[in-house]
Amino acid sequence: MTATDTRPAARPAPPPARRTRxxxxxxWAPYLFISPFFxxxxxxxxxxxxxxxxxSFTDWAGLGTPEFIGTANYTRLFQDESFGAxxxxxxxxxxxxxxxxxxxxxxxxxxxxxxxxxxxxxFRLVYFMPVVLSPIIIALIFGLIFDGEYGLFNAVLEAxxxxxxxxxxxxPLWARIVVVVLVLWRWTGFLTxxxxxxxxxxxxxxNEAALVDGAGPVRRFFSITIPILHPVTAFIAVxxxxxxxxxxxxxxxxxxGGPGESTLSISMFVYRAAxxxxxxxxxxxxxxxxxxxxxxxxRLSISAFGVGRNR
Amino acid sequence: MTIDRRQLLRLTAAAGLGTGALASxxxxxxxxxxxxxxxxxxxxxxxxxYASFFTEAATDAEIVGGSAWTYSVEVASVAADALVTRMxxxxxxxxxxxxxxxLELGQFPRMMRADIAENLLVDLTPLxxxxxxxxxxxxxxxxxxxxxxLESDNSVSVMYYRADEFERLGIPDDVETWEELLDIGAQVAxxxxxxxxxxxxxxxxxxxxxFMQFLLQRGGGLFDADGELTVESEExxxxxxxxxxxxxxxAFVSLTDxxxxxxxxxxxxxxxxxxxxxxxYKVYGLxxxxxxxxxxxxxxxxxxxxxGGSISxxxxxxxFGVVKDQVLTDxxxxxxxxxxxxxxxxxxxxxxxxxxxxxxxxxxTPEFQDITDPYxxxxxxxxxxxxxxxxxxxxxQGAGLPVLRDSLGGPILRAQRGEIxxxxxxxxxxxxxxxxxxx
Numbered sequence: 203m204t205a206t207d208t209r210p211a212a213r214p215a216p217p218p219a220r221r222t223r224x225x226x227x228x229x230w231a232p233y234l235f236i237s238p239f240f241x242x243x244x245x246x247x248x249x250x251x252x253x254x255x256x257x258s259f260t261d262w263a264g265l266g267t268p269e270f271i272g273t274a275n276y277t278r279l280f281q282d283e284s285f286g287a288x289x290x291x292x293x294x295x296x297x298x299x300x301x302x303x304x305x306x307x308x309x310x311x312x313x314x315x316x317x318x319x320x321x322x323x324x325f326r327l328v329y330f331m332p333v334v335l336s337p338i339i340i341a342l343i344f345g346l347i348f349d350g351e352y353g354l355f356n357a358v359l360e361a362x363x364x365x366x367x368x369x370x371x372x373x374p375l376w377a378r379i380v381v382v383v384l385v386l387w388r389w390t391g392f393l394t395x396x397x398x399x400x401x402x403x404x405x406x407x408x409n410e411a412a413l414v415d416g417a418g419p420v421r422r423f424f425s426i427t428i429p430i431l432h433p434v435t436a437f438i439a440v441x442x443x444x445x446x447x448x449x450x451x452x453x454x455x456x457x458x459g460g461p462g463e464s465t466l467s468i469s470m471f472v473y474r475a476a477x478x479x480x481x482x483x484x485x486x487x488x489x490x491x492x493x494x495x496x497x498x499x500x501r502l503s504i505s506a507f508g509v510g511r512n513r
Numbered sequence: 514m515t516i517d518r519r520q521l522l523r524l525t526a527a528a529g530l531g532t533g534a535l536a537s538x539x540x541x542x543x544x545x546x547x548x549x550x551x552x553x554x555x556x557x558x559x560x561x562x563y564a565s566f567f568t569e570a571a572t573d574a575e576i577v578g579g580s581a582w583t584y585s586v587e588v589a590s591v592a593a594d595a596l597v598t599r600m601x602x603x604x605x606x607x608x609x610x611x612x613x614x615x616l617e618l619g620q621f622p623r624m625m626r627a628d629i630a631e632n633l634l635v636d637l638t639p640l641x642x643x644x645x646x647x648x649x650x651x652x653x654x655x656x657x658x659x660x661x662x663l664e665s666d667n668s669v670s671v672m673y674y675r676a677d678e679f680e681r682l683g684i685p686d687d688v689e690t691w692e693e694l695l696d697i698g699a700q701v702a703x704x705x706x707x708x709x710x711x712x713x714x715x716x717x718x719x720x721x722x723x724f725m726q727f728l729l730q731r732g733g734g735l736f737d738a739d740g741e742l743t744v745e746s747e748e749x750x751x752x753x754x755x756x757x758x759x760x761x762x763x764a765f766v767s768l769t770d771x772x773x774x775x776x777x778x779x780x781x782x783x784x785x786x787x788x789x790x791x792x793x794y795k796v797y798g799l800x801x802x803x804x805x806x807x808x809x810x811x812x813x814x815x816x817x818x819x820x821g822g823s824i825s826x827x828x829x830x831x832x833f834g835v836v837k838d839q840v841l842t843d844x845x846x847x848x849x850x851x852x853x854x855x856x857x858x859x860x861x862x863x864x865x866x867x868x869x870x871x872x873x874x875x876x877x878t879p880e881f882q883d884i885t886d887p888y889x890x891x892x893x894x895x896x897x898x899x900x901x902x903x904x905x906x907x908x909x910q911g912a913g914l915p916v917l918r919d920s921l922g923g924p925i926l927r928a929q930r931g932e933i934x935x936x937x938x939x940x941x942x943x944x945x946x947x948x949x950x951x952x
Contacts, residue, residue, distance in 0.1 A: 263627030264601040284919070284949060349769060350714070352778040371769060372714040372926065458716035462923020477598050479915045480626045 257486035264482050275487035285488060287463045288471040289495075291378065292447060295467065296499075298382040299389070299446040304439060306390050311397030312427070326398075329391030340388065341455030345371070348380050374464035377457050381465050384452045393438050400434035401427065436507030443503050447496045468492045544840045549581035552844035557591045557599070558615030560831060562866035563665060564588040567613070567852065569865065575857045582844040586613075593617035593831075597624060600836075604633055610836045612845040616662050618653055618830040619718065622914035625656050625740070634661040634834040635842060640850050648854070649871045652738070652907045654832045662832030663853045666793060666868035669901045670726055670826040671812045673799060674787035676890065678707070678809075682786075686811070690819040691755055698764025708766035709787040711776065712756050712929055715769035717922025722828055723771070724925050726789065727752040729906040730826035731818050736911035744921070745943050751820060753928045753935035760929050767929065777802035789815050791828045792869050792898065800888055807888045812897045823904035856880075869898060876902050913950040920945035 258275055260268035279285050314325055332340065347354045348370035360366030370376045404427060412422045428435075450469035453459060459466035459474070466474075472492060476485035503509075554571070558564055570576045571584035589611065591599060597620050603610050610633075616624070624630040636659045641651050654662040679686055682701055688694045698709035713719035725735060733748030759765030766785055768776045771794075779785040780803045790798060799810055814824040833853065835845040852858040859870040860880055875881055876899035885891040911917075921942035928938035 263629060264598075265604060265629050265632055266627055282949060283945065345769070346774055349775045351766065351768060352775045369714070372767070458718075459919075460716045460720075460922060461714070461926050462717070463919060464923070474915075474919070477594065478623070480601075480623045480629070 254486045254489055257483050258490045259487075260483040261481075262483045263480040268483060271483070275484050276491070278484065279487050279491060284463055284466065285468075285471055288466045288468045291453075291465060292449060292467045294378055295382060295385065295449050295453075296443060296446040299385055299442050300439060302382065303386050303390055303393065304435070304442060306386060307393035307438070308397050308431075308435070310390060311394045311401055312423070314394065314398055315401040326395075329394050331391065332388045333392040337388075337451045337455055340384065341452075344380070344384055344456055371457055372461045374461055377461060377465050381453050381456060384456060385446065385449070388452070389442070393442065396434055396438050397431065400431045404430050432508075436509045439507055440500065440503045440509055444496055444500045447499055448492070468495075546843050547582070547840050548843065550583065552582040552584050552841050552848070554584060554586045554613060554841055554845055554848060555609075555611045556586055556588045556613040556615070557596050557611040558588060558831070558833075559591060559593040559596060559617060560615065560866075561590070562868075563615055563831065563833075564590070566862055566865035566868075570852045570858065570861060571848070573861060576851050576855070576861060577848065580847055580851065582847060584844070584848055593620055596620070600633060601629065610839070612836055612839060612841045613849065614834050614836060615665075615831050616654070616834055618668075618832070618910075619722075619914070621654055621662065621832070622910050622912050624661070625910065625912040630656045630661045630834075631659070633836060635837045635846055637661060637663060637835070637846070637849075640846070640854060644854065644872070647872050647874055649873055649902065649905055650827065650830065650907070653830070653910045654834075655738075655909065658738075662834035663849060664830050664832045664871050665853070665862065666830055667871055667902065667905065668791040668793060668827045668830045669869055669898050669905060670730070670789055670791045670815060670828055671897055671901055672787055672789045672815050673795065673810055673812050674709070675783070675806070675809050676811045678783065678786040682707070684709070686813055688816055691816045692819050694816045695755065695759055695762070695764050698759065699762035702763030706763070707784055707786050708764060708779075710759060710765040711768050711771065711779070711785055711788050712760060712765050713769065713771055714767040714926055714929065715773075717918045719770060720922045720925050720929075721918045724752065724756065724921070725908075726791075726826045726828045727756065729908050730815055730824075731820075731822040732906065734906075734908045735914065735917060736909045738909050740909070740911035740913070742911070742913070742917070742943065742946065744917070745939050748822075749939055750935045751818065753925065753938060755818070756925075756929050757931050757935065761931055772798060780806070789826070792867070793829065795886075795888065796867055808890045811889050811892055812894060814897060814900055823906055825901035825904040825906065827905060827908070869902075873902055913946065916950045917942075917946050920949060 257268060259270060259272060261271045261274075262268035310329060313319075314322060314329075319325070346352075348356075350356065350367070350369040350372055353370065355370065356366035356368060358366075359368070368376060370380050408426050408430075409422055412426055417425065448469050449467045450473070453465040453467050454470055454473075457465045459470050468488065469492070472485050472488045475481045475488060556564070556567055567586045568588065571586045577584055594617075596614060597616070600610060600614060614634075621630075624633070638658075638660045641648050641660045641663070649667055650664040651660045654660055654664065674686065676686070678684075682705065684697055684701065688697065694709065701707055701709060711723075713723045728734065728744075728749055731748045731752050733743070733746050733752065735742070735744050737743050756765065760767055766779060768779060768785075770776065771788075771790070776785070776798070780799070788794075788798075795810075795812070799806070815826065817824055833849055835842060835849055839845075852862070853871070856872065856875055856878070859872055859875055862868040863870065863881070863884075870876065870881065876895055881895045882893065882899070884893070884895055886894045921939075924933065924938035924942040924945075927933045928935050933941070
């Protein structure tokens with residue numbers, strides 16, 4: 203028996219020029235396939251960032267040629283009391299978000315995760331509802347609730363305790379607090395979903411073992427729930443911090459930065475300089491400073507909370 | 514028919530190139546000026562009232578009859594603040610601009626910076642100059658002595674009051690000075706909790722607008738003709754003191770937003786029985802919030818300050834400008850002149866949206882004098898508006914107005930509440946302005 207050679211007959215070798223073209227095509231094909239991302243990234247990220255940084259060194263009202271003025275915008279920015287106020291307000295919102303919103307979300311998630319809870323889906327829906335509502339509607343409703351003269355909240359206070367003349371939206375301190383209440387109301391339900399997902403992944407045996415060892419609910423919460431939820435908590439904390447540092451909608455729609463500038467945030471400061479005052483160079487400088495702050499805070503918090511660290 | 518991946522990619526690329534090519538041909542703005550014929554104007558405005566007026570005016574023979582152009586107007590609705598932003602970005606990107614743009618009074622100062630108005634808009638001074646003092650309210654849209662937009666509505670401030678409540682409470686409707694009226698208002702507030710005026714304690718724009726309305730009446734102003742700040746004045750102090758006194762005694766109620774729900778509630782429950790506001794507030798404030806009170810309201814001229822000023826003021830407004838160097842620029846100027854600077858156009862404007870004429874002498878003509886207003890108990894309203902127009906204070910805006918609003922808002926609010934005195938508030942606001950205003 204003779205073995206049969208089943209291999210196809212060898213093709214004649216292509217001419218050298220065609221071979222080179224084919225090799226070049228094979229070499230460039232991967233780059234071609236990944237290029238859309240890089241083109242879009244360059245066009246819509248790098249170029250605007252570069253243009254923003256360049257503009258921050260110019261005086262430009264939007265029309266005509268930007269005039270290069272060196273670091274004058276930055277010098278002016280650090281002497282501008284309004285910018286200082288917006289930094290302080292944003293810091294206040296961020297700290298409040300971390301120390302109020304985060305624990306509140308965890309508490310609600312813990313409650314929703316309780317065994318035997320009836321209407322669980324209804325509660326989830328209720329807590330999640332603020333996230334999908336239009337911010338304009340929310341601001342309108344909050345305006346009605348917290349109006350100093352005709353607001354629902356003052357009416358309730360008046361009915362229950364006999365006082366109700368608080369200027370919620372027109373007193374600097376109360377206005378800031380109402381903005382935080384709005385942030386709390388709007389974002390707590392959203393963050394609760396993350397915590398709930400984390401809680402549902404905690405093995406039941408751990409709790410049962412702790413129960414057998416005589417651990418009470420508080421001990422189990424701090425010794426089992428909190429450590430296991432650490433990655434989720436870290437992710438939520440970093441996200442919340444970075445988002446709140448760029449807060450815009452809540453103070454813009456509720457108080458428009460007022461009274462005076464007592465609820466003005468950094469993002470509102472940038473918007474105001476660019477689109478209400480036509481100082482685009484100055485706005486760009488504020489935007490660059492905001493970017494640096496948010497980036498630094500993000501990196502610090504990632505490091506502090508150990509996000510992405512192998513355990 | 515099947516399409517393979519390569520054909521699909523080619524088709525997509527061709528479609529992209531085709532769209533780009535079409536888009537590049539889309540601009541109708543390039544080319545020599547059109548001297549006659551069909552002029553399809555484009556307009557940007559935030560107010561549907563102007564949209565309907567201009568659309569109808571384009572085919573109204575009384576307004577456009579005899580023109581070398583045949584008009585049509587296509588309107589795009591753009592928010593007042595976005596309109597200026599979009600005009601600038603379109604101009605920078607060399608994309609099509611509207612032929613006519615409705616510029617809200619408070620947004621115009623943005624165009625006073627860096628020659629934006631001069632670069633974008635036609636100088637309308639040749640149209641306004643010939644009318645002299647007959648044409649009112651050109652100053653706020655003037656930059657370096659040139660008028661860049663024509664006001665749509667004088668926005669004449671009067672005092673609207675509830676005639677039935679005034680009668681019940683024994684408040685005379687012809688009190689001559691603020692000082693007298695404030696005394697009466699304090700007594701009414703103490704007796705019934707009702708107020709004869711309001712001030713805003715909401716955002717900076719509303720606070721400063723309310724202050725400016727009083728200030729113009731008193732004879733002061735925020736800026737002079739050269740755009741220099743003039744707010745630190747005796748008139749300003751006097752106005753702030755009056756506002757603070759009104760709030761302290763309850764004669765004035767503090768409301769977040771003169772157009773918002775709290776004001777609606779104050780009007781509905783009869784807590785607010787009088788307010789000084791411009792003519793357009795009757796439509797957008799009173800009729801919108803309390804249609805059931807039709808016939809109960811009246812308008813009178815504002816009481817004077819005993820130390821001076823007038824019986825009149827103004828607040829808000831929207832002016833139309835023509836974008837320069839376009840094919841239809843000449844046609845748009847002609848159309849705007851016919852619509853805005855002729856008696857026929859002004860009368861049509863009043864009937865279209867209750868916009869008050871900007872030609873002063875028209876207030877005395879029978880066409881306007883005979884108009885009665887059912888909401889105001891069939892009052893011959895132009896008797897009141899006419900008297901106000903005779904003393905209408907002129908005022909200028911400055912490029913720094915947006916900064917001034919933010920600088921003054923907080924201190925004025927604190928002065929209104931009596932937390933600081935008027936002089937200190939003004940000084941604080943002006944110093945903040947000087948630190949922030951672009952050089």
